[in-house]
Amino acid sequence: MSGTELKPPLDGIRVIDLTRVLSGPFCSMLLGDMGAEVIKIESPGGDPVRGQGHHKNGFSWYFAGFNRNKKSVVLDLYSDEGRTDLARLLETADVLVENFRPGVLGRMGFPPERLEEINPRLVVASVNGFGSTGPYTDRPAFDFIAQAMSGFMSVNGPEGEPPLRAAQPVTDLVAGLYTAFGIVSALHGRNRDGVGQAVETSMVNGVLSMMAYLASEHFVTGENPQRTGNDHPLVAPYGLYNTADGQIAISPSNDQVLGRLLAEIGLPDLLSDPRFDSNDKRFARRDELHGILDAALASDTRENWILRLNRAGVPTGKIQTLKEVFADPQIQAQEMAIDVPHGDERGTVRMLGFPVKLSRTPCAARLPAPRLGEHTEEVLAALREGQVTGGR
Amino acid sequence: MSGTELKPPLDGIRVIDLTRVLSGPFCSMLLGDMGAEVIKIESPGGDPVRGQGHHKNGFSWYFAGFNRNKKSVVLDLYSDEGRTDLARLLETADVLVENFRPGVLGRMGFPPERLEEINPRLVVASVNGFGSTGPYTDRPAFDFIAQAMSGFMSVNGPEGEPPLRAAQPVTDLVAGLYTAFGIVSALHGRNRDGVGQAVETSMVNGVLSMMAYLASEHFVTGENPQRTGNDHPLVAPYGLYNTADGQIAISPSNDQVLGRLLAEIGLPDLLSDPRFDSNDKRFARRDELHGILDAALASDTRENWILRLNRAGVPTGKIQTLKEVFADPQIQAQEMAIDVPHGDERGTVRMLGFPVKLSRTPCAARLPAPRLGEHTEEVLAALREGQVTGGR
Numbered sequence: 001m002s003g004t005e006l007k008p009p010l011d012g013i014r015v016i017d018l019t020r021v022l023s024g025p026f027c028s029m030l031l032g033d034m035g036a037e038v039i040k041i042e043s044p045g046g047d048p049v050r051g052q053g054h055h056k057n058g059f060s061w062y063f064a065g066f067n068r069n070k071k072s073v074v075l076d077l078y079s080d081e082g083r084t085d086l087a088r089l090l091e092t093a094d095v096l097v098e099n100f101r102p103g104v105l106g107r108m109g110f111p112p113e114r115l116e117e118i119n120p121r122l123v124v125a126s127v128n129g130f131g132s133t134g135p136y137t138d139r140p141a142f143d144f145i146a147q148a149m150s151g152f153m154s155v156n157g158p159e160g161e162p163p164l165r166a167a168q169p170v171t172d173l174v175a176g177l178y179t180a181f182g183i184v185s186a187l188h189g190r191n192r193d194g195v196g197q198a199v200e201t202s203m204v205n206g207v208l209s210m211m212a213y214l215a216s217e218h219f220v221t222g223e224n225p226q227r228t229g230n231d232h233p234l235v236a237p238y239g240l241y242n243t244a245d246g247q248i249a250i251s252p253s254n255d256q257v258l259g260r261l262l263a264e265i266g267l268p269d270l271l272s273d274p275r276f277d278s279n280d281k282r283f284a285r286r287d288e289l290h291g292i293l294d295a296a297l298a299s300d301t302r303e304n305w306i307l308r309l310n311r312a313g314v315p316t317g318k319i320q321t322l323k324e325v326f327a328d329p330q331i332q333a334q335e336m337a338i339d340v341p342h343g344d345e346r347g348t349v350r351m352l353g354f355p356v357k358l359s360r361t362p363c364a365a366r367l368p369a370p371r372l373g374e375h376t377e378e379v380l381a382a383l384r385e386g387q388v389t390g391g392r
Numbered sequence: 393m394s395g396t397e398l399k400p401p402l403d404g405i406r407v408i409d410l411t412r413v414l415s416g417p418f419c420s421m422l423l424g425d426m427g428a429e430v431i432k433i434e435s436p437g438g439d440p441v442r443g444q445g446h447h448k449n450g451f452s453w454y455f456a457g458f459n460r461n462k463k464s465v466v467l468d469l470y471s472d473e474g475r476t477d478l479a480r481l482l483e484t485a486d487v488l489v490e491n492f493r494p495g496v497l498g499r500m501g502f503p504p505e506r507l508e509e510i511n512p513r514l515v516v517a518s519v520n521g522f523g524s525t526g527p528y529t530d531r532p533a534f535d536f537i538a539q540a541m542s543g544f545m546s547v548n549g550p551e552g553e554p555p556l557r558a559a560q561p562v563t564d565l566v567a568g569l570y571t572a573f574g575i576v577s578a579l580h581g582r583n584r585d586g587v588g589q590a591v592e593t594s595m596v597n598g599v600l601s602m603m604a605y606l607a608s609e610h611f612v613t614g615e616n617p618q619r620t621g622n623d624h625p626l627v628a629p630y631g632l633y634n635t636a637d638g639q640i641a642i643s644p645s646n647d648q649v650l651g652r653l654l655a656e657i658g659l660p661d662l663l664s665d666p667r668f669d670s671n672d673k674r675f676a677r678r679d680e681l682h683g684i685l686d687a688a689l690a691s692d693t694r695e696n697w698i699l700r701l702n703r704a705g706v707p708t709g710k711i712q713t714l715k716e717v718f719a720d721p722q723i724q725a726q727e728m729a730i731d732v733p734h735g736d737e738r739g740t741v742r743m744l745g746f747p748v749k750l751s752r753t754p755c756a757a758r759l760p761a762p763r764l765g766e767h768t769e770e771v772l773a774a775l776r777e778g779q780v781t782g783g784r
Contacts, residue, residue, distance in 0.1 A: 358589055
């Protein structure tokens with residue numbers, strides 16, 4: 001079968017998207033990027049992100065970057081008519097995504113029993129702050145708070161300095177990505193068994209699950225991991241080093257790679273020096289070792305060392321600003337910035353590309369971000385005429 | 393239909409897992425947690441992580457925490473016999489996951505054409521450092537380097553201080569999670585169209601896609617986002633404040649929430665004070681404002697403020713160490729640490745729980761992490777007898 005005949009993986013899946021701001025819209029965008037029909041239900045005031053971030057031609061590029069591949073339908077869910085329209089849309093849908101606080105959707109007239117009654121095949125996905133059971137379930141959520149409560153901040157920061165948040169809204173995005181994974185998994189099960197189910201991810205749980213070996217080391221030793229800045233907590237050499245014209249990041253992944261590093265920088269005998277012949281000794285003399293490496297690396301430029309060391313199989317790179325990232329030929333080859341024409345006065349908007357590459361049905365910006373209510377008539381008219389496309 | 397009769401979403405999916413260390417094993421664990429049969433192919437020396445991290449009863453808890461819900465089959469892929477066994481396993485499989493450098497799998501005898509010949513329904517997933525096209529495709533990958541190259545470090549760190557890596561291996565884990573999402577999406581498409589395809593995520597692309605509004609602001613303004621530590625780059629108040637007995641994190645999400653914060657801490661008139669009646673003014677006088685909030689918050693304890701402010705709808709929390717995280721009743725209610733008996737001298741291993749909650753078919757540790765080669769005979773014997781279970 002020719003690849004050109006194939007439809008995107010989630011083609012035919014209809015997602016009713018009640019989410020706003022960040023975690024939920026990121027999740028539904030991921031589904032839209034994979035080909036799902038995403039119907040973004042907005043209140044008459046619209047997603048608050050429409051008014052956030054810098055605007056160009058009257059349009060928020062922040063909103064554009066999180067809402068491609070979606071249709072916008074305005075419903076007033078405080079009115080009977082709005083709720084009736086939502087119920088009818090859910091009959092035609094495969095997935096509902098919401099990021100209200102737990103319980104809010106039920107109080108709006110859509111508790112789990114009613115959703116099951118409306119459509120037993122529906123996958124009902126929730127992204128929230130802390131999960132829907134436990135003492136904090138009613139608390140308002142925000143990325144900064146989730147970073148603090150989850151332990152993320154406790155290990156982020158320079159050695160000897162206070163805990164630090166990451167500037168990226170990591171807890172929103174990780175939760176959105178987990179939810180998208182959970183939704184597609186639940187769809188896979190539904191395709192086999194015929195019944196939908198609820199899928200939930202919280203911002204705290206999502207980012208906590210990324211503590212990886214920091215968590216397993218904590219469980220086995222009982223100790224809290226420490227903040228170590230750009231140094232590795234256990235391994236030397238590892239970190240940022242000075243070349244003739246700037247810093248490079250080097251992280252030899254094992255002793256064999258370390259040997260290749262030292263050979264390439266002209267210190268082939270260092271590992272047989274009794275001061276440095278084990279990781280424990282190197283770690284204890286980390287500052288001294290750092291000075292020796294800096295002195296050796298002064299003999300060539302940053303770009304040359306990056307080429308030479310990578311060729312020798314040593315993971316090496318440099319710290320890049322976003323300007324440098326998007327000028328980087330690798331990032332360009334990977335099309336990680338894309339230009340999406342919006343077909344009107346909003347013009348062409350640059351946004352992040354697709355991190356998942358599919359060989360036969362690549363992700364694409366099939367639709368630009370919608371104007372508020374752009375698809376209300378089209379979607380509701382189809383409902384009235386019974387032209388439902390989803391619900392399979 | 394009763395939920396108890398249902399099988400996990402990915403039940404019946406067979407994953408052949410050639411990955412080692414972190415990004416790939418995290419991806420395949422996520423698939424296993426959703427019910428897939430994951431067959432971890434290890435070289436006779438085993439996944440290097442078996443020897444990493446603190447051991448208890450001779451067993452690495454780091455390995456355990458990334459390899460639950462997997463079977464271990466030892467194959468020597470440098471031998472003809474090993475490669476033949478792999479080819480026969482792939483005939484029975486739905487998914488292949490690998491995290492070699494691009495091209496390595498082909499040089500091992502399994503280029504894309506051969507994989508398609510062996511099993512046209514196979515979803516072939518790759519996790520790598522930089523992607524399989526572009527000038528850096530052959531470079532060795534490591535989390536620290538991907539954090540540096542992707543722009544992540546450029547925005548992580550205190551204001552006025554150098555760029556900083558995060559201690560969590562975020563680039564490995566985000567790439568693994570994206571790959572799992574891509575795999576299940578591709579399976580969904582395959583169930584409809586009958587053909588598999590290649591799925592790829594790189595560590596740099598994955599974490600770059602998490603730059604979110606930092607990227608959209610960069611695209612629209614052309615400026616690089618700055619490091620701002622625990623302060624918000626645009627909004628005040630926001631950050632860490634002192635109470636009678638410790639710090640709290642507060643992040644009012646909009647002016648309405650800010651009003652509730654100020655009312656609760658006894659400063660209801662602050663927003664009508666001409667020094668503070670707009671965000672711009674508050675931001676310009678951020679230090680002065682910080683002092684006023686600290687003084688007001690000195691009247692009660694940290695725990696009380698967290699309860700009071702959350703009740704008032706203001707996102708508020710505290711920075712927790714991992715010890716505090718796992719003692720937190722919310723984290724306990726969410727079962728984010730689980731104890732998995734390993735059925736032998738390795739005893740019971742504590743590990744992270746499941747961030748995606750499914751209502752009908754909850755994720756579970758159906759299998760503990762395998763001993764090296766524990767399932768070699770079972771899996772290869774079934775192959776010989778033609779008892780293949782996958783490949784649907």
